[in-house]
Amino acid sequence: MRVEQAEVLGGDSLYESAKKIYPQKISGRFRSIKTALLFITLGIYYFVPFLRWDRGPNAPGQAILIDLDAKRAYLFSVEIWPQEVYYITGLLVLAAMTLFLMNAIAGRVWCGYLCPQTVWTDLFQYFERLTEGDRRERMALDAAPWSVNKVLRKTAKHVSWVVIAWWTGGAWVLYFNDAPTIVKQLATGTAPMAAYGAIAFLTTTTYLLAGHMREQVCIYMCPWPRIQAALTDEYALTVSYRHDRGEPRMPLKRSEKAKAAGLDIGGCIDCKQCVAVCPSGVDIREGLQVACVQCGLCIDACDTVMNKVGRPDGLIGYDTDVNMARRIKGLAPVYRLVRPRTILYAGVIAVVGSVMLYTLATRAYAGLDVIHDRNPLYVKLSQGGVRNGFTIRFLNKRPVERTFVLQVDGLPAGAAVEAFGATTVMGVEPQIVVGPDTSREVRVVVVVPPHSGLPETTPITFRINDAVFGDKVSTSDFFKMPKPEEGQTP
Numbered sequence: 001m002r003v004e005q006a007e008v009l010g011g012d013s014l015y016e017s018a019k020k021i022y023p024q025k026i027s028g029r030f031r032s033i034k035t036a037l038l039f040i041t042l043g044i045y046y047f048v049p050f051l052r053w054d055r056g057p058n059a060p061g062q063a064i065l066i067d068l069d070a071k072r073a074y075l076f077s078v079e080i081w082p083q084e085v086y087y088i089t090g091l092l093v094l095a096a097m098t099l100f101l102m103n104a105i106a107g108r109v110w111c112g113y114l115c116p117q118t119v120w121t122d123l124f125q126y127f128e129r130l131t132e133g134d135r136r137e138r139m140a141l142d143a144a145p146w147s148v149n150k151v152l153r154k155t156a157k158h159v160s161w162v163v164i165a166w167w168t169g170g171a172w173v174l175y176f177n178d179a180p181t182i183v184k185q186l187a188t189g190t191a192p193m194a195a196y197g198a199i200a201f202l203t204t205t206t207y208l209l210a211g212h213m214r215e216q217v218c219i220y221m222c223p224w225p226r227i228q229a230a231l232t233d234e235y236a237l238t239v240s241y242r243h244d245r246g247e248p249r250m251p252l253k254r255s256e257k258a259k260a261a262g263l264d265i266g267g268c269i270d271c272k273q274c275v276a277v278c279p280s281g282v283d284i285r286e287g288l289q290v291a292c293v294q295c296g297l298c299i300d301a302c303d304t305v306m307n308k309v310g311r312p313d314g315l316i317g318y319d320t321d322v323n324m325a326r327r328i329k330g331l332a333p334v335y336r337l338v339r340p341r342t343i344l345y346a347g348v349i350a351v352v353g354s355v356m357l358y359t360l361a362t363r364a365y366a367g368l369d370v371i372h373d374r375n376p377l378y379v380k381l382s383q384g385g386v387r388n389g390f391t392i393r394f395l396n397k398r399p400v401e402r403t404f405v406l407q408v409d410g411l412p413a414g415a416a417v418e419a420f421g422a423t424t425v426m427g428v429e430p431q432i433v434v435g436p437d438t439s440r441e442v443r444v445v446v447v448v449p450p451h452s453g454l455p456e457t458t459p460i461t462f463r464i465n466d467a468v469f470g471d472k473v474s475t476s477d478f479f480k481m482p483k484p485e486e487g488q489t490p
């Protein structure tokens with residue numbers, strides 16, 4: 001296929017082969033921000049599973065835990081049950097809106113500073129520099145024939161990458177198990193197979209994505225650059241080259257001579273330091289590109305060069321499309337942080353966040369799911385009464401055993417409620433005991449006496465009450481009756 005394409009295109013391949021990028025070390029404001037965020041985000045990821053949180057007896061003591069066996073997610077004092085999966089939906093909406101808001105204010109700031117691909121690539125590059133040296137040394141090492149020095153340096157690099165990748169996969173598993181316990185099990189080879197499988201998978205993907213694929217992931221695999229481009233507007237801050245100040249560019253010595261001759265030259269000395277430090281190999285002077293993750297390192301590089309040659313810095317900086325155009329016209333820049341889209345995103349974040357906080361603060365510690373029998377909907381009894389069957393799941397979200405009293409409202413006089421397996425049955429109020437932090441399914445039948453006068457469908461309400469904790473929960477359903485035959489009362 002590639003041969004045919006090459007023939008059609010007169011010998012050229014449709015695909016450009018990836019060029020290896022050798023980013024150069026740089027210091028500056030944005031490098032410091034990136035380093036600080038790297039420590040914060042990786043610190044959170046690697047060490048949060050070891051944070052303890054006392055939830056009392058019968059509950060796990062890990063601050064953040066996704067317990068797949070018990071079907072629970074724990075986030076400090078919040079415990080999320082499978083029935084409360086809407087909290088996860090809420091969190092996803094908040095995450096998406098926060099990303100949109102960040103994009104509306106400062107473009108791909110997520111990509112440049114916080115995206116796991118960026119953070120881990122940054123960490124891998126640090127160890128690459130440590131073992132193989134900075135840009136020039138790495139280029140020379142790659143070009144040099146194999147030697148003991150080259151083998152040792154390459155081995156050290158790959159070993160350090162594998163260790164980081166392995167620790168990354170290992171940390172992921174800690175979020176799904178009690179961290180100290182699973183660490184001991186991993187160390188003694190007694191952990192579940194799923195844990196070894198997850199670690200092996202994440203070790204491999206981290207090693208490949210952060211070690212080898214790097215900027216190719218951002219350019220070809222990640223959808224966010226395209227989505228971001230569709231979402232952004234001319235008021236979002238992006239890393240931009242100041243054409244009005246930089247052009248016409250000229251090497252330093254020539255530009256000094258040209259200046260002395262009275263020619264109008266730009267500030268850019270075409271040193272290409274901005275390209276050398278770029279983790280994506282982008283030349284920002286050619287305008288905004290999909291490969292540019294907006295990390296700001298080219299700003300640090302250019303400012304360093306400008307300070308060295310005694311020219312004003314800021315040739316590359318965060319700016320908006322509007323201001324780029326205004327500057328070319330000689331107009332003062334304008335910034336509009338408050339715009340319809342930023343108001344919309346912030347508004348959705350405020351509303352969804354408030355609703356989630358309110359529901360979390362007022363959430364019930366008991367729950368009730370009722371499923372009416374589908375087939376048959378009702379049963380006519382030989383004495384003339386009608387019976388409906390239900391499957392009811394009682395949820396006890398407290399870490400102690402509790403007794404719920406079940407009541408059914410909306411039934412006629414003489415109706416009876418029976419819960420199979422209930423501890424005691426007293427008239428129409430069965431009592432159901434549910435263990436700590438668990439749920440219990442109980443079969444319940446409701447029987448109405450003959451000639452009850454109920455229509456085909458009667459709304460009824462199931463209520464549970466725990467007198468000890470005062471939790472009351474209710475849910476609605478229906479009592480179904482046969483269709484009355486002509487001339488007969490139900």
Ligand code: SF4
Nearest residue numbers: 278292293295296298
């Ligand atoms: S062009 Fe500048 S901001 Fe964009 S990725 Fe490269 S160094 Fe980062």
Ligand code: SF4
Nearest residue numbers: 268269271272274302
């Ligand atoms: S670092 Fe600055 S001066 Fe050097 S090429 Fe880039 S924009 Fe021009």
